[in-house]
Amino acid sequence: MSSTQRLELRQGQTLTMTPQLLQSIKLLQLSHLELAAFVDAELERNPLLQHADEMAQDGPPDGKARAAQAERVIRRIFPQAGARHPQGLVSSKTGQASGSVPSEAGGDLEATQAGTVSLTDHLEAQLDLATADPLLRDTGRYVIHSLSETGYLADDVAEIASGCGASEDAVLRALALVQSFDPPGIAARTLSECLTIQLRERGRLDRPMETLLARLDLVARRDYAALRRLCDLDEEALAAKLSELRSLEPKPGLAFTVAPVDALVPDVFVRPQPDGSFHLELNATTMPRLLVDRTYQAQVSGHAMSKADQLFVSDCVRSATWLARSLDQRATTILKVATEIVGQQGDFFRHGAGHLRPMTLRAVAEAIGMHESTISRVTANKAVGTPAGTFPMKYFFSSALSGADGAEAQSSEAVRHRIKALIAAETRAAVLSDDAIAQRLKATGVDIARRTVAKYRESLRIPASAHRRRLNRRMTGPVP
Known part of the structure; x- marks a missing residue:
């Protein structure tokens, strides 16, 4: 019995995920607090990294610049100072400081x-x-x-x-x-x-x-x-x-000091203009900009160094250059995505939540030429600041509900807002059932089933109509 061996040469393309590419992807989905912690760790590790505003300071810094510079020095020498808080956090449910509530036996004085x-x-x-x-x-x-x-x-x-x-x-x-x-x-x-x-x-x-x-x-x-x-x-x-x-x-x-509950901090500000357009601006406090300290690099390189020291400096330069570029790219991408969101949801920014349109990650991705997964990462843990308040970026994405009698499709989030408004406006004598809410929405062009109304109402943590009627009777007595 004889066997033959065959040697084939094939050509193909594969995508290799380098550590730098993986890190860039990770940076996109970090919140501003997570990003600040990551940047602080890199500033501590890499002596060639500096904040851009610190390096651009001409002449004696003013009081605000001195305070910011001192804070950066503190973070690099005492990395635990930013996260440490002796009295604990204020509970978002109780409003009490977890580190300052005494026990029944008197607690620690x-x-x-x-x-x-x-x-x-x-x-x-x-x-x-x-x-x-x-x-x-x-x-x-x-x-x-x-x-x-x-x-x-x-x-x-x-x-x-x-x-x-x-x-x-x-x-x-x-x-x-x-x-x-x-x-x-x-x-x-x-x-x-x-x-x-x-x-x-x-x-x-x-x-x-x-x-x-x-x-x-x-x-x-x-x-x-x-x-x-x-x-x-x-x-x-x-x-x-x-x-x-x-x-x-x-x-x-x-x-x-008792630390307050972390509020939702905007990554992008949206400001309406007199001509009806919108001006978008990145929040500089949540978008750190880093540069390579070439002056310090020259000082270090000017001294005789061992091979290991030369490799360390070279690695620091490469790492600092990559991180500075990645942060700039992250900021540009966030602004690009936010601009498209505002473009598609202009009626929301002009008239409120009742005018939200159905919008998907794919629709935004196709409009700006990016992958859907990139849009998902960019919008994770980010927020948009508007004159009406601050909203998570994910808030603007919602599925579509069919319009009744050929009417335009409605955003599920906008429908939730309308259900909430209808219940808020009901009277003691006319508490709306889920079926009644569905009929009113259909009259305004929203094709919605009673069970969908019930699902949205429960997501808003609003009790059923029978419970609302009992609650009204307890509070104000029987309906005349």
């Missing part, structure tokens, strides 16, 4: 006090015990009321002196007194001063630590080689100092 006493009250109580000098007390209160939510002094000493009618020396004395209060680091003017106060109280403020505090920019960039040289420490000793530094609290005032 400190937790209860922290949840009910504001930062201002906490500091003023210490001020009354710390001094009997009327001038120092009055000036100290002015200082306390000038603190931001995070516990930093928001106003300049000269501004406080002018506002309270005291000398700058008196303000400085009052400031020094308030800075000695609990929580440690309170009333600092800079992040460096905040950390200095805490280290001094611990008895850990030595020369290497002072050097680290003076060069927090290098700490944020993780330029360990420069830090070892400046502090005259070996790698192990520097790591211990940095670990101690990161154990401090960069925002001492937040221990007395």
